[in-house]
Amino acid sequence: MDVGVFQTASMRDADTAAVAAHAEQLGFESFWAPDHTVVPVEYSVPYPGGTPDQPEPDYLWQLADPLVVLAQIAGATSTIKLGTGVLLVPERNAILTAKQIATLDECSGGRFILGIGAGWNPEESTVLGGDFEHRWSHVKENIAVMRALWTEHAPEFHGTYNDFPPIRCYPKPKQDPHPPVLLAAINNPRALKRVAEWGDGWIPIVESAEEFKAGVEQIERYCNELDRDPQNLDFTAFGLGDQWKARADVEQIEAAGANRVVLWLAGTATNELKKELDGLAQELF
Numbered sequence: 317m318d319v320g321v322f323q324t325a326s327m328r329d330a331d332t333a334a335v336a337a338h339a340e341q342l343g344f345e346s347f348w349a350p351d352h353t354v355v356p357v358e359y360s361v362p363y364p365g366g367t368p369d370q371p372e373p374d375y376l377w378q379l380a381d382p383l384v385v386l387a388q389i390a391g392a393t394s395t396i397k398l399g400t401g402v403l404l405v406p407e408r409n410a411i412l413t414a415k416q417i418a419t420l421d422e423c424s425g426g427r428f429i430l431g432i433g434a435g436w437n438p439e440e441s442t443v444l445g446g447d448f449e450h451r452w453s454h455v456k457e458n459i460a461v462m463r464a465l466w467t468e469h470a471p472e473f474h475g476t477y478n479d480f481p482p483i484r485c486y487p488k489p490k491q492d493p494h495p496p497v498l499l500a501a502i503n504n505p506r507a508l509k510r511v512a513e514w515g516d517g518w519i520p521i522v523e524s525a526e527e528f529k530a531g532v533e534q535i536e537r538y539c540n541e542l543d544r545d546p547q548n549l550d551f552t553a554f555g556l557g558d559q560w561k562a563r564a565d566v567e568q569i570e571a572a573g574a575n576r577v578v579l580w581l582a583g584t585a586t587n588e589l590k591k592e593l594d595g596l597a598q599e600l601f
Contacts, residue, residue: 317566318576319600320346322401322554323589324375331586332385333392338590340396342597346429347389348401348578349382353408356439364436365556383416390424399429401554401578402500402519406434406446406454410478411485414462418489426490431519431552432459433500447477452507456514459497466494496550503531512538517550525565525572528553532573552576563600 321344323332336347355377363372386398398420405413421428434451435441441448454477461478464471466489470482489495496516501507503520511518512535522528532551539546553560553574560566560577569577579596583589 317570317574318345319566319596320344320348320397320399320552320576320578321581321593321596322348322350322578323581324350324373324379325581325584325589326375326378327380327385329584330589332380333388334586335581335589335593336389336396337392339593340393342593343601344396344593344597345576346397346399346578347386347393348399348431349385350379350401351382351403352376352379352440353381353404354440354443356437356443359437359439361437383413383420386428387420387423390420390427394425395427397427397429398424399498399578400431402431402433402498404435404441404444404446405432405458406448406451406477407441407444408458410458410461411465411480411483413458414465415485417462417495418466418485418487421489421491421495422487424490426495428489428491428495429498429550430495431498431500452510456510459514463494463497498550498552500554503527505534508534509538511535511549512542512544512546515549517552519550519552519554519578521554521556525568528569528574529572550575552578554578555580557582561596561599566600 321339339347382400434455438448447454457475457477461473465485470484472482473480498517498519499511499515500519501511508531536546551574553569560569561579566577581589581592583592
């Protein structure tokens with residue numbers, strides 16, 4: 317069972333590369349960075365993790381760019397995998413993002429994992445050029461563009477959101493054929509079917525191991541219908557707060573079908589985060 321960690325602390329408060337290097341030394345398998353390029357001052361949909369007393373956490377609008385952060389970490393580490401948790405694909409230019417990811421995968425020696433989502437904030441999506449109403453269609457097309465750029469010498473594309481003649485885009489990713497694409501799909505039939513149809517894995521936030529197991533089993537059924545081997549998929553459980561931080565909880569989520577669990581680091585300063593990692597390693601390894 318692989319165990320990764322996820323940090324939301326501001327780069328001004330914590331040395332992210334030092335924290336990631338410490339995680340690598342302790343045996344953590346992966347380090348994940350979140351994505352919100354901008355957060356509008358006013359928006360219409362409540363933050364999914366908010367409460368009436370705290371509608372949004374401060375870190376939400378203080379996040380550094382995840383691909384740049386992970387590139388910094390790549391230079392400070394040698395084995396730990398580097399993931400986005402998650403990249404908001406419809407809010408980014410597909411061609412530029414494909415090149416950035418391929419470059420990151422190459423310079424890290426093939427350690428990148430692309431966790432993707434569609435976003436929850438309509439105003440944020442609009443500011444950044446996303447089609448919020450059809451955001452998963454936008455995600456699917458952008459990923460198709462990226463995969464073409466990663467695997468073909470001179471692809472062309474003519475779609476709803478992307479339209480270009482034959483172009484050459486290098487470098488190609490270190491991983492063959494490209495970094496795995498994990499979908500942060502919620503646990504409903506339509507979302508889970510996307511994972512089976514065109515994803516390389518599933519990276520949900522769930523309330524229980526039972527919910528995770530039900531999702532894995534549904535994806536496996538869809539894979540069987542599509543004549544696709546579900547054993548080739550990555551099933552990552554993404555934790556919130558103190559979720560999955562006890563050994564018994566990790567064993568439970570593994571039994572539910574997860575091959576990786578990602579733990580949310582609560583600390584805000586470098587030494588605080590390192591001590592938190594020490595405690596997690598002592599509990600889990």
